[in-house]
Amino acid sequence: MADEVPETIYDVPTPSFLVDIDIVKRNCSRMIEQCKRYGVELRPHMKTHKTIEGGILMTGGTKRKIVVSTLAEAEFYADNGFDDILYGYPIIKEKLNRCAKLANHLDMFHLMFDNLTALEAIISSPLDPGKKWSVFLELDCGNGRSGIKWNSEEAVHLSKMAATAENIVFQGLYTHCGDSYTSYDRNEGLRQEIQENTTERLLFLKERLRKEGIQCKSCGCGSTPSCANPIDSMSSLTEFHPGNYIFYDFMQMTIGTVQEEDVGVKVATRVVSHRPDMNMMIVDAGFSAISYDGIQRMSYQPTGISLFKGHPNLRLFGMTQEHGKVQPIEGTLDFDMYPYGKLLFLIPWHSCDTAMMHPVYYVHSGDKILDIWRPCRGW
Ligand SMILES: Cc1ncc(COP(=O)(O)O)c(C=O)c1O
Incomplete structure (x- = not known):
């Protein structure tokens, strides 16, 4: 039954999940335009919908430059012609075999790491001749989940180590500012404070690394509440990576992100x-x-x-x-x-x-x- 296409939304089996394509297309084009206005690249996250169709809309048809949260997603998108895929989840040694297949097969496949054990495992894992691992360091700029603290000596040490490893291309810094979700009840002031802190902290480490001779090609933050209503200083970043904006939801209405x-x-x-x-x-x-x-x-x-x-x-x-x-x-x-x-x-x-x-x-x-x-x- 579930596979038959019902004629109208009044004929669907229940419960079922409905996607309004006109709203979704509008949400996707708005974010693409928003990123252009701020001079940052968009690397949309696929975790909200996990579909090929949604990925095409979010990338404006390029099928390039996405983030995924699971290896199943990474393989699914790679098998369907997507490239420049960031596995935006803390990597561990036990998952590197699966990642190596993706890294060898794709033009660009990136890992995210936040600790020495993971980095050492990457350094000691071989890829095909001519291939290097590409990595982002995950920072915690206040979100309190995974990621290394933005102002820690360890963040500098890990960046240096990645940037100088022979089999690694160090891309730069990635943070998910999920703390922007705490700005319930349309608390715009709190959201802006989180956006300011996140941006400042990312740029602080980027500058510190520059002084040590390490370039961060990429320096980006995500979360839909932040990227749907960016503050001016966020134009100093290079990349936004929100995901939920393709659909939005009641939580985003409560936060005040959308109507x-x-x-x-x-x-x-x-x-x-x-x-x-x-x-x-x-x-x-x-x-x-x-x-x-x-x-x-x-x-x-x-x-x-x-x-x-x-x-x-x-x-x-x-x-x-x-x-x-x-x-x-x-x-x-x-x-x-x-x-x-x-x-x-x-x-x-x-x-x-x-x-x-x-x-x-x-x-x-x-x-x-x-x-x-x-x-x-x-x-
Ligand atoms: C690592 C990472 N990046 C980006 C995002 C996208 O954020 P949002 O769902 O607020 O759009 C998430 C969401 O959980 C995430 O975990």
Whole structure:
């Protein structure tokens, strides 16, 4: 059933994931234009959608210069004619065999590393004659995830070591400013502070390395909240690598990155049960259809962790695997308005996680389904 192309968005099986191609194309062209205006290169991240079609739109058709978060994605894009692929995830020795195949096969395949053990493993792993590893040093400029601290001596030491290793081309510095996601409730001041700090810290290390004779060809930051609304100083960087902007989601609306009309995805779901005794109905989208991500924010959002399009009084207040629990924000639920089988569309809290849960995406323009996209899965 899932592989048949339904005629309209009202005919899709539920739950299912819908992609509005007109919004998605607009989001992609805006980011391409934005990067041109700021004089930086765009290396879009594929993790949000993991599809060939989305990759083509994000690269403006070049199929060059992308970031991926898994080796399965790297292989999927390489097999489908993409090149200049950065595996933007901390590399470990145990994954280098798979990476070597990509490095030998592609014109450009880059690794990201953040520690000495990984760098030593790269240095002692041979590639085909004439081939060198290409690496980015991952920095933590305040995000608090992987990456080496931007102001540590170790960051300088690792850069020097990579830049002088015979079998390595040192590309430069990469940071994911995921801390920009903490600027909830449209806190523009906080977002700008994070953008300023990230930019300053990247440039600080770049300059320190320059003084030591090490050039960073690339010096870039990512995250959709940062790159969708950059600050002026970010034009001193060379590269942006956001990913979520292809779809956006309810979380980006909450942060203030975009408005509802820019969100290009939704989950179709149907009413399956009425519980008047609990002033509640059940829809067929549980956490296996929209994910649990954002659940910690549930109590802060009047509508719960997602938004029912066109039904602002509905609140998704709980989920089990296949059940979504829905109550009105105010008053008594009008069950006549929501009969069994009634189709509703949910804007998910986090489109990356939600997309991950669906084997196919129904791609539509207006009401009409045009295509089905098949994402890459696994690791
Ligand atoms: C390493 C890395 N780079 C870039 C991105 C893209 O950021 P965003 O999802 O905010 O667009 C991510 C997202 O998690 C990431 O982990």
